[in-house]
Amino acid sequence: MASVDLGNPSNKQTVTVTGVEETLDRISQLPESLMIQILSLLPTKEAFRSCILSKRWQYLCTSVYNLNFTDADNMPQEAFISYVDSALARCTSSKIKIFQLTFGWQHVYWSQYSQWLAFAVEKETEHVELKSFGDDYDIFTLPQFIYTCSSLITLKLIRCALDKEVIIAWKSLKSLVLIDMVLDGDDIVNLLSGSPALETLEFNVCMGFRRLEISSSNLKRLNIKSWRLLDVEDDHSLEIFAPYLQHLEISGSISDLKCRLLNVSSLVNAKLTFNNDCEKDIQDWNGYHVDDAVDSCRDYHQSFIIVVQDYLQKLSNVTNLTIGTWLTEVLCMLQLEEVPIPELKCKYLTLKLHLKKLNLCGVASLLRASPHVETLNIDVATMSLHDSFCHFKLRYLAKGDNVDLRIWTSSFVFPSLKNVKIVNSLGVCLKDHFKPGCDKLFELSKILLKNATVLEKFFIVSKKRKCRRCSTDCVSQYFLQLAEKLLGCPRSSTNSVILFQE
Structure with missing residues (x-):
């Protein structure tokens, strides 16, 4: 007033x-x-x-004991330097809990950056996040005193470099996130040996190292999100040896990296939603000539089929398993080649599928190999995808689409499946795209209803939102129609109910 x-x-x-x-x-x-x-x-x-x-x-x-400084607002560099210097000079807190710094790296201001980080170390900061940006060939290297900061509990580094001459001693560090960094084998050994209390390790768009050997029983969670390959690399593989690891996630685009699981015998939760690219697509993106011969990439795909076979064997005892679109496509190829898939012991299975690339043959193969699954979650995405030059894989997937799944799936049941949930993720308009994918999702739903003998609840969840393209609620409308159509489909379980949530 x-x-x-x-x-x-x-x-x-x-x-x-x-x-x-x-x-x-x-x-x-x-x-x-x-x-x-x-x-x-x-x-x-x-x-x-x-x-x-x-x-x-x-x-x-x-x-205040939380400090966040960001040079991402087009502030003149001199003004940003002055602002941070002034704020730190006025700070009277005896201990800093969170220190976050985003800055445009320039050699001329090295002493200021170093003083700021020295302030964080002196104040026994527990949670540090550093993000530098600038020239790809001139990366900010952490000053030496950072490597012995005993107060650190979580550390997040974005586009920074490690000093190879310094031994790491982060005795209290529990979580380490590294984003857009080049790391070699020695860096990895230094990080792991110098962080004995580490529980969670994440690499996001990193590159360089070829082996990840985790011997600590404290480190339980490993996330690898996307991967970059150095131009000089010949060996496009990453070996993971982690006998005490309990949670593993590999997601995003990892180019043509072959991620090999040597020992993950303690895994409880595995999420493999990454996407490998065909060498033809990689050649096209890099401006190279693409061989039009259909079978020119056969050996390339066969090598990944072998890797996926090994995944299934190594992950056969996990309780919670999440599989993405690319892996279901490889499973389709395995099925068509009549390669046996080992039985999986998982009780909770999540499928993260793209509606445009939904492959029923691969999904059905996975479900058939998972008789212990009690809860099945299907997360359907509808984002736009680039077209592939790989006719070899497309030919296999076309064969999979021609398989009569009603006949093939009539010979087996899902004896433990009690709950199914289909959820749609944000994406593009359904009116212009994905009709074949919508039809496949309906077919998959019918198979689940017919073959799940102890099914209790079949959820279909769609957030109501207006499509920017067609100005209607096209996604939610489709999922409502799916639920209505399924009401008239045969079910093995007389106690099952179909529920639509909006």
Whole structure:
């Protein structure tokens, strides 16, 4: 509520914003520790702006224990340097909990960057995130004192380099995330041996190393998200030896990397949703000549088939398994080649499938090899995809589409399957694309209803949202129609129900 005094002889307006004043008064009555906690949750720039409110706020804003500085707002470099220097000089907190720094790396400011990180180490910071950006051939190298910071619990490095002459000693570090970094085998050994308490390790768009040997029983979770190949590399493989690992995730585009699982005997949860690219597609993206012969990439695909066979064997005892579109396509090739698939012991199976590339033959092969599955989740994506030059794989997938699944699947049942959930992810308009995929999803749903003898619930979940292209709720409408059509389909389990959630 604002009041305006129109009787002022000087003919000026006096405005009192009573609502804001009341709010500030109430906040000011909070305990000091709680006010500092609130300020620490704000972006650092906003927290320090509060110092204009009063002298008390000037004191409070210098006591924040979370600091976040980002040079991503087109701020002149000199202004950013001055801003961070000033903020750190005014900081009176005895200990910093979170220190996040995003900066445009330039050699001329090395001393400032080093001083900022020294401040974080001196304040015994527990959670550090560093992101540098700039020239691909000039990467920021961590200063030496960082490698012995004993207070670190989580560390996230983006486009940084490690000093190969320094031995790492992060005795308290539990989580390490490395993004867009070049690492060789010695770097990996240094990281793992110097982080004995490490529990979670993530590589995102990294490259360089060829073996990941994890001997610590503390490290339980490994995530590999996308992969980049160096131009000089001949060996496009990564070996993983991790006998104590319990959670493994490999996702994103990994080009033509062959990720080999040597020992993952303790795995409980495995997520393999990555996509391998055909060498023909890689040649096309890099501007090279593409051999049009259909079978020119046969050996290339056969090598990946062998890798997938090994995956299935190594993952046969996991409890929770997630499989992506690319792996179901390889499973289709295995099925057509009459290669036996080992029985899987998983109880919870998730399929992350692309509607445009939904391969029923591969999916059915996987389900047939999974008689212990109790819960099946199918996450259907509808994003746009690039066209492939690989006619060898396309020919196999076309053969898989011609398999009469009703006859083939009539010979087996899903004896343990109790719950099925189909969920759609964000994507493109269904009216212009994916009709074959929609038909396949309906066929798969019918097979599940008919062959799941103890099925209890069949969920179809779709978030209601307006399509930008057709201006209708096309995705949700389709999934509602799918649920309605399934109501009239035969079911093996008389106790099963079909539920639509929007």
